Structure formats: C-alpha cells, structure tokens
Amino acid sequence: MSHETAKEDFSLLLQALDASISGIILTDNRLPDNPIIYCNKAFETISGYQRNEIIGHNCRFLQKEDRDQKEREKLRNAIRNGESCIVDIRNYHKDGTLFYNELYMSPIKDDQGRVSYFIGVQNDVTHRKKAELDLRHQQQLMEKRISERTQSLKESEDYLASIVQTVRESLIVLDPDFRVLSVNDHFLKTFKVTTGDTIGKLLYDLGNGQWNIASLKELLENILPTNNPVEEFEVEHDFPHIGRKLMVLNAHRIELEGQYKDRILIAIEDITDRREIERRKDDFLSIASHELKTPLTTIKGLVQIMQRTVPPELGEKFRSVLEKTGVYVDRLNNLIAELLDVSRIQTGNIELHKDLFDFDKSVHEAVDTIQAATKSHQIQVSGNTGEMISADESHIVQVINNLLSNAIKYAPDHREIEVYLSQVSNFVKFSVKDQGMGIRMEDHKKIFDRFYRAGEIQQRFPGMGIGLYICDQIIKNHGGTLWVESEPGKGSTFSFTLPLNTQAT
Numbered sequence: 001m002s003h004e005t006a007k008e009d010f011s012l013l014l015q016a017l018d019a020s021i022s023g024i025i026l027t028d029n030r031l032p033d034n035p036i037i038y039c040n041k042a043f044e045t046i047s048g049y050q051r052n053e054i055i056g057h058n059c060r061f062l063q064k065e066d067r068d069q070k071e072r073e074k075l076r077n078a079i080r081n082g083e084s085c086i087v088d089i090r091n092y093h094k095d096g097t098l099f100y101n102e103l104y105m106s107p108i109k110d111d112q113g114r115v116s117y118f119i120g121v122q123n124d125v126t127h128r129k130k131a132e133l134d135l136r137h138q139q140q141l142m143e144k145r146i147s148e149r150t151q152s153l154k155e156s157e158d159y160l161a162s163i164v165q166t167v168r169e170s171l172i173v174l175d176p177d178f179r180v181l182s183v184n185d186h187f188l189k190t191f192k193v194t195t196g197d198t199i200g201k202l203l204y205d206l207g208n209g210q211w212n213i214a215s216l217k218e219l220l221e222n223i224l225p226t227n228n229p230v231e232e233f234e235v236e237h238d239f240p241h242i243g244r245k246l247m248v249l250n251a252h253r254i255e256l257e258g259q260y261k262d263r264i265l266i267a268i269e270d271i272t273d274r275r276e277i278e279r280r281k282d283d284f285l286s287i288a289s290h291e292l293k294t295p296l297t298t299i300k301g302l303v304q305i306m307q308r309t310v311p312p313e314l315g316e317k318f319r320s321v322l323e324k325t326g327v328y329v330d331r332l333n334n335l336i337a338e339l340l341d342v343s344r345i346q347t348g349n350i351e352l353h354k355d356l357f358d359f360d361k362s363v364h365e366a367v368d369t370i371q372a373a374t375k376s377h378q379i380q381v382s383g384n385t386g387e388m389i390s391a392d393e394s395h396i397v398q399v400i401n402n403l404l405s406n407a408i409k410y411a412p413d414h415r416e417i418e419v420y421l422s423q424v425s426n427f428v429k430f431s432v433k434d435q436g437m438g439i440r441m442e443d444h445k446k447i448f449d450r451f452y453r454a455g456e457i458q459q460r461f462p463g464m465g466i467g468l469y470i471c472d473q474i475i476k477n478h479g480g481t482l483w484v485e486s487e488p489g490k491g492s493t494f495s496f497t498l499p500l501n502t503q504a505t
C-alpha cells in the first residue's frame with residue numbers, strides 16, 4: 001500500500017468514525033494513567049466537551065465528583081486484566097447535567113499480546129435508564145403498599161376473628177355443599193365437640209346426625225338459589241352430652257368479592273334457659289291470678305251483702321266507704337281478669353263465642369258507658385258501618401273499652417276524643433283518635449307485646465302493659481288487624497278492622 005493510499009484510508013476511517021452516533025474514544029494503555037488519545041464528534045456531543053479539552057485526560061473526568069460507583073470497579077478490573085466490559089455508568093455533561101453512559105470498553109493488543117490501546121464506545125442511555133429506575137421505584141412503592149395493605153388486612157382479620165370468638169352465640173360457616181368450613185369457640189363449647197369432629201364434615205353428619213333436621217335442610221337448601229335468609233328458625237333437639245336444647249337459628253348467604261361466594265353463615269342462639277324462665281313466669285302469673293281470683297270473688301260477694309244489709313243508723317259515711325270498697329274490688333277484679341286473659345292466650349285457651357250483632361250499636365253503647373264515667377273528656381262518634389257482624393261481642397267491646405280508656409288515660413290534658421266508624425271494602429273499621437302524648441315510631445309495634453310500656457311512664461300512668469296485647473290477640477283471632485298511627489306530642493290514632501265475612505275464623 002502506497003503512503004498516499006494509506007493516508008486516504010486513514011482519513012476515510014476518521015470520517016466514518018465521526019459519522020457514528022455513538023461516542024468513540026481510544027486510550028493509550030502504554031502511557032501513564034491511560035489517557036484518551038482520540039475521540040470522535042459524537043463523543044464531543046455526548047460529553048459537551050471539545051476535543052482539545054478531552055485529549056490527554058483519563059476517562060474519569062466524565063464522572064466529576066460522583067466517584068462512588070460500583071461500575072467503576074468493574075471497569076478498573078477489566079482494564080487491569082486487559083478484558084472487555086460493558087457498564088452503565090453515571091457521567092456528567094460539561095454543563096453539569098447527569099447522563100447515563102452505556103460504555104463498552106474493549107482492549108486492543110499488540111503482537112506480544114500486551115494491551116496497547118482501549119477502544120471505548122459510548123451511548124447516552126439516560127432515557128432508558130430513567131425509565132428503568134422509574135419502574136424500579138414504582139415496583140418498590142407497590143411492594144410497600146401491598147405490604148401495608150396486607151398488614152392492615154391482617155389487623156382487620158384479627159379484629160374480626162376476636163369478635164367472632166368473643167360473641168356468645170355459636171357461629172358456623174358452611175361451603176355450598178353444606179360442609180363445615182369453620183366454627184367459633186362458642187360452638188365448640190356449647191356442643192362439646194372438637195374442631196376435628198366438625199371441620200370438613202357435612203352439617204347433617206355432625207354429632208350422629210343431630211343437625212339432620214328435614215325442615216332445616218329445606219330452608220338451608222333454599223338459601224343459595226334464592227338468596228333468602230333463614231331467620232328465627234327454632235330447633236328443639238336432644239343432643240348427646242348436653243341434653244335437650246331449644247335454639248334459634250339465623251342463616252345467611254355470604255360472599256366476599258374475589259375470594260369466595262356461596263357460603264352460608266349460621267348463627268345459633270341457645271334459648272333453652274330463657275324459654276324455661278319465661279315458662280315459669282307465665283306459670284306463676286297464671287297460678288297467682290287464679291289464686292287471687294277466688295278470695296276476691298268472695299270479698300266482692302261479701303261487700304254486696306254488706307251494701308244490701310247495712311243498718312240505716314250507720315249513716316252516709318259508712319255507706320260511702322262501702323261504695324268505694326266496691327269500686328276498688330271491681331278494679332282489682334278487672335286487673336286479675338286481664339292477667340287471666342294473658343295466661344289463657346299463652347296457653348291457647350281463649351274461647352270465642354260468636355254471634356251476629358249490630359257493630360255500630362255496640363260501639364255507641366260502649367262509648368256511652370265510658371262517657372258516663374268520665375267528666376274530663378268528651379268522646380265524639382262520627383260515621384257508621386251499618387253492618388251486623390259475626391264476632392264475640394264481649395271481646396270486641398273489651399277491645400273498644402280498652403282503646404277508649406287508653407285514649408283518656410294518655411291524653412290527660414286534651415278533652416277531645418274522636419271515634420270514627422266506617423266500612424272499608426269487606427271490613428268494618430273502628431278508629432279512636434286522641435290529642436295526647438303520642439308514641440315514638442320505634443314503639444309502634446312493641447306496645448302490642450305483653451308487659452311492654454313505652455317510655456318512663458309508670459309514675460304518672462300506672463299500668464301493666466297488657467291491655468293492647470290482649471286487644472291485638474282478640475282482633476287477630478277474629479281475622480282483623482289492630483294498629484297505631486302516632487307521633488310524640490301529636491296524639492295517637494288506634495284503629496282495628498274486622499272482616500264482615502268471618503267464616504275464616
């Protein structure tokens with residue numbers, strides 16, 4: 001090759017190197033500190049330095065003060081061992097901005113195999129590097145969030161588990177095939193079983209088939225397809241080890257999005273003792289009222305004899321005492337009669353003596369009797385039904401009396417009481433409206449329970465809270481309904497309906 005051709009080739013080579021978009025340098029490994037002896041144009045662009053500021057320097061000037069990079073160690077080892085290497089290293093532009101340099105260093109060896117030069121090819125990979133770093137950062141953030149979320153889930157789970165274990169009700173969770181997935185401690189204690197006897201077993205196989213109850217089976221099998229919960233289902237069963245138990249069951253389908261669906265949660269409340277106490281209380285009331293009734297009937301008879309045979313010389317005072325005694329004996333008699341009614345209702349021994357009677361006439365008579373005994377209130381009757389109904393007249397009159405007495409009693413400062421009579425479809429309807437204290441919404445149903453009295457009224461309005469219970473039962477027995485519409489301070493309207501065609505009952 002002639003000298004000229006060699007020069008031409010060399011300049012072509014330099015031009016080619018300058019055309020590259022990668023920065024290219026050559027360092028002379030034989031000179032002290034391995035200085036750069038050549039750089040192409042792209043290297044000037046990437047670094048921001050000019051060729052005269054580059055030549056003669058060791059590459060490290062590109063790292064400025066940022067010397068503590070583990071990539072440098074890798075690079076140094078490669079140079080020391082005369083090997084090639086590739087690193088992503090943090091470099092700094094002349095104006096101070098950071099860029100990531102993907103640097104490929106490769107040794108050039110002489111005939112004896114000694115490393116005379118290194119060629120370095122560099123690319124600015126800041127964008128890629130930034131994206132990678134961002135990604136890693138996002139990942140770390142995500143991991144942190146997940147771990148926080150897991151922790152908080154765990155805390156809520158522990159919290160829920162402690163509630164489940166603390167409630168004094170037995171809880172049991174079934175899978176869609178009615179196999180037991182979990183039970184709480186209360187279940188294990190109540191039924192004297194272990195988790196081994198229970199978990200994974202079919203509900204109906206538990207404890208020698210003690211839960212294999214046809215009606216329960218039907219209800220549970222209905223929950224999943226229809227989503228209808230089982231509420232207040234009473235089960236009485238003779239259990240091994242623990243004897244006869246009366247329980248109330250509530251069962252619901254439960255679903256936790258993404259985790260499971262079609263599970264059934266059953267809550268079991270043992271009401272054996274409560275029922276027993278209620279039964280004893282009812283027995284006591286029934287016995288006590290029977291026992292009181294007999295001597296009281298005798299006292300009433302004796303008072304009547306005294307009233308008839310009182311000698312005229314004993315005077316007015318004695319007569320009035322006797323009269324008052326009679327009134328109080330009657331009052332006591334009524335109270336005891338009410339208690340007896342309650343126990344008769346409880347035992348299902350209430351007898352209806354139905355006859356055809358004029359409803360409007362009975363209402364007017366009842367109103368007249370009550371009006372005669374009260375001066376404090378004015379009872380106004382409007383409307384009429386014009387119907388003869390078939391019902392137990394004495395019971396219906398008892399209901400009317402009770403509602404009217406309540407209207408008087410609970411509206412002491414309001415004189416007006418209105419009674420409305422009407423025929424609605426094939427029912428007669430009776431309403432009594434007072435302007436009294438009224439009743440809170442949440443008590444509208446409860447006042448028809450026995451012994452329930454709304455609010456703190458005992459001091460001002462003594463009573464036993466059984467009148468409305470008896471009324472409700474009587475109206476129900478006749479196939480009608482009894483209800484109240486009321487707001488506190490705005491008076492109350494009690495109404496009942498009775499069917500005209502009473503064959504049903």
Ligand code: ADP
Binds near residue numbers: 436437438
């Ligand atoms: P008692 O009057 O002996 O309490 P009842 O069964 O007749 O028993 O009534 C139950 C409760 O209903 C009463 O205690 C009272 O709180 C409420 N109540 C009944 N009638 C009225 C009324 N007209 N106005 C306001 N409250 C009433």
